[in-house]
Amino acid sequence: MKRRTFTALATLALMAGLTTPAFAQDTLKVGAVAPKTGPLAGGAAVSYWPNVKLWVEDVNARGGLKVDGKQMKLEVVEYDDQTNPGETIKAVQRLVDQDQAQIVLPPYSTGLNLAAAPIYARYGIPMITSTATTDKAADLSKQFPNVFISLGGAQPIALGAVEALTKLKAKGDIGNKIAMVNVADAFGIELAGVAKKAFEAAGFQIVYETSYPLGTQDLSPVMKAAKAAAPDAFVAFSYPPDTFALTEQAIVEDLQVGAFYTAVATAFPGYVKRFGPAIDGVLGIGGVNTESPAFKEYAARHMAVTGAAPDFWASAVVYSTFQVLEQSIEAVGLDNAKIIAHIKGNAFDTVIGTLDFDDNNNNPSFWTVGQWQGGVFKGVASTGREGAVEPIKKAGWK
Template identity: 25%
Template sequence: MLSIAWSVTVHAQSKDPIKIGFSMSLTGAVAPNGRQLLTSLEIWRDDVNAAGGLLGRPVELVYYDDQSTPANVPAIYTKLMSVDKVDLLLGPYATNMTAPAMPIIMQANKTTISLLAIGVNRHFNYDRYFSMVPISSEGVAAFSRGFFELAAAQNPKPTTVAMIAADAEFARTAADGAKENAKKLGLKIIYDRSYPPTTTDFAPVVRAVQAANADIVFVAAYPPDTVGIVRSAHEVGLKPKMFGGTMIGLLATPLKVQLGPLTNNLVIMESFVQAPTFNFPGLQEMLAKYRDKAKGQQIDPYGIGFAPFGYAAGQILAKAVTETKGLDHDKIAKYIHANKFQTVAGEISFGKDGEWSEPRTVFTQFQDVQPNDVTQFRDGSKQPILWPEKYKTGTMIYPYSAEKK
């Protein structure tokens, strides 16, 4: 595990800084998303410090690269609290990293706002935990409900489902919710397999799915897996009626560009998109700063899928600290539970379990994606929202095997 901490204060001020600690996946499987979140938190820090800091003190970020490895996380949070003496906590990012951090955070009675982890608190029931994933107390089922409701609305209605998922916390959790939704809608699961996270050759996995000949193929995968699965599906000629799922690699612009037209007609879950219905106060200003910082770096050039949540987590924490006039974790947690927050990711409030009070996941479909063109993903036109109706911006192409432009 890397032993280097990054610690930066933008404006030198006479008072001691308020230290905010977290781990972040800056290398490894989910690093494309982790680097987006870090950049957005740095922008939030700079904005807070430019406005005078928190409680009249500068904000300092103290963070370590967990290398997308869950085993690294407990030691990082132990060090943040016992050695670095951070005042506040955020994160970690992702379900796989958040779950092993929770016992350490709970033992210290600290408050944290996790960055895009799903279903973690159903295991811990910790009242100082909050999640930035917009799935609500509905839980993991909210992560795939739209996918199966879209499927059930098609004519003729598909009847069978094949599911594949990585054998790791996030993917297993997403797959569990998908099974619930499929069964509720009367869809029969005829193939259900997991694969080791170290898998690099997905051709055998996809051939087995093809042999099952299901109407729908639902995938719960990480960024490297997503690339392998989509490429293998193209190579073996997989042609179900509907194909997609919780493929978080496809939330990162570089991977969208890398796969190009191979993504066409895939239907995926997203938590944040570039659309008129998602244009919340302060969002465009934050994204402009993000895009300026992203130039010349090996990170997502647009930051749509993740950056708003990192910045919003900072906004929520800052509001709670300001209104409670201190750094008492109990008071901060109670304030977050009791109030609504206006953020660049929209209005957010939390239920008793620390999840959003109202769900806001959407399902989009890749349509008419062209090769080697990063700019086509800037405005969301290549991924219209199909579900829910409240946010809908386009019409579904069905079946998946329909002619791709």
């Protein structure tokens, strides 16, 4: 009996899963696939999913997307890829083949975007990535002409950190001794490699250097050793959990440095919520022009619609790429090849300012470093964005 009930339930679940819902003509189906579970779910919940919601609300609030003279409302189909590239690929195929989604948004993170690039290319879907950092834009656009890169590459991001510290050194805020640590994963390794050479070329001396495995729980030995080396500046190419842990340890150990840099998640609203005014002057990866009216308005809408503030790095970029897609569809309709040509050939007005892709489908101007100043994470270094502020010296933690 129990078994029969189970079989019946399983059959029901299968049927529910495999029937395609009815499809109305005056709505456009928008597919989105990104992690809701797995290691990257936390980041996606801050930078990706709220923007999907916000964009669809924004477009529908003004009557929908104008396609060939007809106003069409957007309807989202969301899938969780469990931070697993095999699932991302399958979900994209499900969106196109089964759900008949007319618009498919790019996935989340460097790895998942790259894993899904061939499948987007096979369907010819314009893929304006917003959370992938790669220095291989030229190779990628050759292989997959439908892929666009907007968040920038690792090289300029590391160089941005060097630039910000060089400025502080020139002002006399810090000396030339640096403690540099990195998470021993692809991202941290690459950035540390680039930064090390650039720091030395800029006249800095690296007095302490180490890496720690991804997922390390206890970073107090790292911070203790860094402090013992008596550096003038502390730089960490870190991931979200270690960004929080290193900051926490710096406060515990009362690390006295004139510049403190942590990488991913420094720009998250949760960072200032956790540490309060102590983190004023902390430098981190990302940044935005917080003074631009477009960003201010976007941040306010983000707060109103999703109940959370956007982060000060990828959030606005994610929304901007949706705007690029939106403007292109309104200009040329739903023909993917025409949309791609339109994106290549035009510049777009978005919440991060003008977004204009180069010949390699790469956005050449992006924020690389920001700094917490008075409760706001302001951009201090970029590759050609307007509105950068001067970096300031980090005061004590207390």
